[in-house]
Amino acid sequence: MTEQLDAGLVARQIAESGRLGAPDGGHEVGRARRRKEDARLITGRTTWTDNIQLPGMLYVAFLRSPMAHARITRVDVSAARAQPGVVAAYSGRDVAGEQGSLPCAWPVSEDVVIPDHPPMAVDEVRYVGEAVACVVATDRYRAADALESIEVDYEPLEAVLDMTEALAEGGPKVHETGNQAFTWKFSGGDIEAAFRDAPVVIDRTYVQQRLIPTAMEPRAVVATTDGGAFTLYSATQIPHVLRVMLALTTGIPEHRLRVIAPDVGGGFGSKLQVTAEEVLCLLLTRRLGKPVKWTESRSEGNMTVHHGRDQIQRISVAADRDGRIRGVRVDLLADMGAYLMLVTPGIPILGAFMYNGIYKMDAYDFTCTGVFTTKMPTDAYRGAGRPEATFAIERAVDELAHELNLDPIEVRRRNWITHQEFPYTTIAGLTYDSGNYEAATDRALALFGYDKLRAEQADRRDRRDPVQLGIGVSTYTEMCGLAPSRVLGSLSYGAGGWEHATVRMLPTGKVEVVTGTSPHGQGHETAWSQIVADALGVPFDDVSVLHGDTAIAPRGMDTYGSRSLVVGGVAVLRACEKVRDKARNLAAHLLEAAPGDIEFAAGEFRVRGTSEGRTIQELALAAFAAHDLPEGFEPRLDADATFDPENFSFPHGTHLCAVEVDTETGAVRIRSYVAVDDVGSVVNPLIVEGQVHGGIAQGIAQALFEEAVYDTEGNLLTTTMADYLIPSAADLPEFVTDRTETPATSNPLGVKGVGEAGTIASTPAVVNAIVDALRPYGVRDVAMPCTPERIWRALGGDGAAAGWAGPTEPEGGAR
Amino acid sequence: MPRITVTVDGIRYEEEVEPRLLLVHLLRDRLGKTGTPVGCDTGNCGACTVMLDGRSAKSCSVLAVQADECDVVTIEGLGRDGELHPMQEAFRTEHALQCGYCTPGMVMAAIDLLRDDPDPSEEAIRQGLEGNLCRCTGYCNIVRAVRRGAQEMSGEEVRTS
Incomplete structure (x- = not known):
């Protein structure tokens, strides 16, 4: 099936060719530019929110509920107020009249229930960690000390922790309206016909465990006011969305509120939120007239940064004997936690269009029920709905392959959309514009040495080697570039999905770019500079990118959903094109030629067929001087552009994982990992590779290490980094990455987005590999995270179940 | 209140500090050395790693009073005469950072790692940096950067990893 290659050698060759960058004088787009951002980040001159010190600043600390569910019968903050250094202390009731309700911007269905969500609990707490009171003091130690003097009486209520039990009649309710947050249905084709008389039906239930996003920078907020206007600094991904939502929530007029996202240390969706602490810090600075700062501790953050995933997925696949998929049915339970936060209910819906994956089929049916529990609310976490969907379909397709005694690659080949079939409208109604699944898969197989590893696997099985080898396949796609505004409207989302940019030539010929995206590690300053350098023919170093401050970049939709390049990068390009058009008119005027006779290349506008020209820098100065401008030409060389995509973008790829599983201890070692991704055209291969690496690591982490665990009382047990295991360098292997490239046809850059690809692809690759290793023992699933203990139990190490069952026996899903 | 130097x-600073004050808060809140960030409260993440008398230490796990009479080097004091330290340069060259929050601590830990093992293998680097967590990079480029930094610091010709 594959050409045998030395994967290590190939990886090194790719690494070298990709890392050296293009020769000087080449195009900027496509070049492995080192990042502009790094100068401050590697020298400690960064402005994290917690670094900000303002005169007279006060420090806020929150007292948080130790109960998962309880009525608050009394809060007494008076003793805290008497503590040294304490300026104020408030209960939820003290701010009840002005704190409003935290917003949910995605009422997904007619039946959605959006409960009131006070930033500080007033009458009832519904998860451990919910804020019940706060202290404002002269330093952070005194604020923390004073929390101990606050008295709160709780009347315990029953915790609601299990989604299935929560939906049963007569149990305890999270909210008076009940525990069902919404139902959402979607279908295409005749699902009954697809399943009727299907020769093979694979029916599985998978659990997407609850995850804690764990950006390295804990959340922090600084709020200040001059009495009329307010400034909020926050470690946020969404300064623009935040400004609108805070204005609506607090009643502070939008034009009096400036939101700044300074340097932000990672987000992964966790900082795509309007948080209680942001609202309360604004209220506190309004009350006290002093700047206030709040910075969470990690253990506070693990409890109260929104969590991710937490779904129970029942997936059924109907297929013919030759492996052709007839239809897919999905019934999803999604844990909302205690409240609906900014886009909580929309997360599983983002996955609704992805359970069909890269496959053709006759019918698809999706049902989702959102469930309230007494846990921290869930919301966006890297991939947001799409990793869950990809996991389910890619796991199920491997099960189908096993059922039919087919190679998992072969089953995929029989079902995937071939490269000649693009654009292809899927059974879920999305039109995939471009892709080449065959090319990415062939490349991945070659880099991986697939046949050789399969031979080794057979050998180990023959020998009953206690260390078994497993091979996992994941051929994913995702919908990225969130999002066409009209589609968001049809899905009841509260805003659009456009992005904005301004490009302005300064008198000295330098360029300022204002972007509505809000990077927090993605390198937009570098990548946007590359786009502008090519579009305007200016040096890379002459471009500066401004972002993350609503007073400087007033319009934007911010950064999430692999949207920034696909939407925001295109907006930058569009603005450059407008600047170029203006410059062409000015050049034509100055050169006394018709605009149509002006050619533009390498930063210079020339009269066709002559050596007469003006550089764009000369034109910038001429526009500034305004001595001789065409009629009606305003004395500036700048432009705004807003881009609203017509379609999503659809990165895809093939990830292959080989694991060694020690059947005596349950330990898993990732032996090799190959990722071949097609993210369309590439602006900066260095940044793309970095995004892929990090994404893979997070997906592996879900497969092997991470889980937010609540006990039977609803206490979070994984509050620290000692309990919630994000992987270290020692836990992960080197990744072999490569790319194939089919440009997106939906945008002029041909780009598809890369922020989430690795995370979406890697989780099923790893779990498929583990299950593949253990199939001879009759194991057909291991719940995530696949810890040694779970694997050991699945193997019957605890005295139950499994023994050697033979290498290729199907488990009997066939009819 | 104890007085420390x-x-x-x-x-050189002379400060009166509460006995409970953490070194990292002395650095950040009192001395304005905000280049050293705090990432956790259990000593797991290593973002706050500094050099304490020449060896790496997690400054969230050291009391300011324990640093009395000590020499502390933070990421801000690493470069000399406007030049980057070779390890800082290696992190940039190998794109070993994205959000950059873990970077100060990671750079410090990497430099300390090389004191014990000037030419570490990939495995040794991965084990040696176990106490410093990064959520962005998946560590591949950090490993490459430390290899490059090691070569630069040993004066060898730099090989691409």
């Missing part, structure tokens, strides 16, 4: 990035 501590040298930070070449400058």
